[in-house]
Amino acid sequence: MNIVKPIYYAAFGAAFLMQAAVAEQTPRGTKYDARIQYTDYNTDNVVNIRTRVGEVSMVQLGMGETVTNEGDSGLGMGDGAAWHLNVRGRNIFFKPRAEQPDTNLIVASTKGRIYTFKLHTAKQGQPTTYVLRFRYPEEEAAQRRTEQRKAEQAAALLNRYGTEAYGTIRQNRDYWGQGDRELAPGEMFDNGRFTFMRYNNSKDLPAVFRVNTDGSEAAVNSHIDGDTLVIHETARRFVLRLGKSVLGIENRGFQPEGQFNKLGTTEIGTVRLNKGDTP
Numbered sequence: 001m002n003i004v005k006p007i008y009y010a011a012f013g014a015a016f017l018m019q020a021a022v023a024e025q026t027p028r029g030t031k032y033d034a035r036i037q038y039t040d041y042n043t044d045n046v047v048n049i050r051t052r053v054g055e056v057s058m059v060q061l062g063m064g065e066t067v068t069n070e071g072d073s074g075l076g077m078g079d080g081a082a083w084h085l086n087v088r089g090r091n092i093f094f095k096p097r098a099e100q101p102d103t104n105l106i107v108a109s110t111k112g113r114i115y116t117f118k119l120h121t122a123k124q125g126q127p128t129t130y131v132l133r134f135r136y137p138e139e140e141a142a143q144r145r146t147e148q149r150k151a152e153q154a155a156a157l158l159n160r161y162g163t164e165a166y167g168t169i170r171q172n173r174d175y176w177g178q179g180d181r182e183l184a185p186g187e188m189f190d191n192g193r194f195t196f197m198r199y200n201n202s203k204d205l206p207a208v209f210r211v212n213t214d215g216s217e218a219a220v221n222s223h224i225d226g227d228t229l230v231i232h233e234t235a236r237r238f239v240l241r242l243g244k245s246v247l248g249i250e251n252r253g254f255q256p257e258g259q260f261n262k263l264g265t266t267e268i269g270t271v272r273l274n275k276g277d278t279p
Contacts, residue, residue, distance in 0.1 A: 174253030
């Protein structure tokens with residue numbers, strides 16, 4: 001029995017030390033300066049912060065996160081008399097004002113996170129903590145999963161409806177022109193939602209106007225996609241102008257009801273997704 005007991009106690013002591021080592025985490029300094037530090041957020045870990053009298057430290061919480069005295073949010077310090085403490089937005093500043101200031105700090109943020117710190121006086125040769133920032137692995141992983149779902153949803157929509165961008169599902173090519181032929185595009189069609197004019201890249205592009213029912217003209221919204229001028233609407237008549245040259249265009253296949261824009265954008269090859277969209 002006298003031999004077994006020391007072995008038992010030694011094993012117990014080693015396990016205890018291992019547990020204590022896991023329970024506290026020391027932030028890592030950046031490759032640029034050891035005093036600028038990062039650590040992963042873990043609500044069950046105590047984070048070590050090394051300080052020194054005469055030097056200020058700052059803990060920076062996550063974006064949109066702060067500390068208030070309302071609801072469940074707040075902070076507490078074991079020996080508040082030994083420290084100067086100030087909160088500005090998501091930044092918590094503190095500086096020791098006593099020679100033996102070691103204590104703990106607990107922060108309950110407006111996002112419901114609990115941060116637990118042990119404030120130590122830095123020993124000779126140890127870097128102090130000037131700035132401590134947190135990484136949030138679970139939140140970042142969730143964000144990556146959300147972005148992946150969005151990408152898959154966008155790919156599915158483009159695969160299903162993207163061919164409509166250039167009208168391969170429905171193309172109206174019944175366009176007729178009168179006027180200066182040098183303004184005419186090499187190809188013109190619409191898909192019930194957008195109107196497309198393809199030009200030789202060496203040609204100057206004319207200004208495009210929609211002719212209203214009262215005969216007045218209105219500038220159209222458009223963008224360039226490669227060799228194609230994409231007009232963000234269809235119309236019964238257009239007028240093209242470049243200098244003194246004028247070309248009138250009639251759309252004899254015009255359908256006033258148009259076609260619903262299932263992709264939600266005027267940019268070819270893109271999809272507009274709302275924040276709340278799910279696959």
